[in-house]
Amino acid sequence: MAVTVLLEVQAQADKTAALKQVFKDILPDTRAYDGCQGVDVLEDQDNPTTIVLIERWDSRSQYEKYLGWRQETGFVDSLGEYVAGPPSIRYFDAVDA
DSSP states (O other): OOEEEEEEEEBOGGGHHHHHHHHHHHHHHHHHSTTEEEEEEEEOSSOTTEEEEEEEESOHHHHHHHHHHHHHHTHHHHHTTTBSSOOEEEEEOOOOO
8 A cells, every 4th residue: 555754854954955955866766766656845834944755655665665775875874964853754544535
């Protein structure tokens, strides 16, 4: 079953533009990763240092495999240079409502 992943990060105020560029640079690889259906990047209108990625994956296990790959490449650690704290990752299923 497909899963929606919300990744929320709080950028350091002076690194917001740089963080958005980092995402722009790496997201082609994410979008091409097995199981990724798409990724949208959103900026909070009231607090532009808050960046949310809405990711759609074929399954949670495929996202977790992808996340493991990002950790192995060192990207997750390098993200600390741009953010004010740890990211929030949440997983959502669609409901029939």
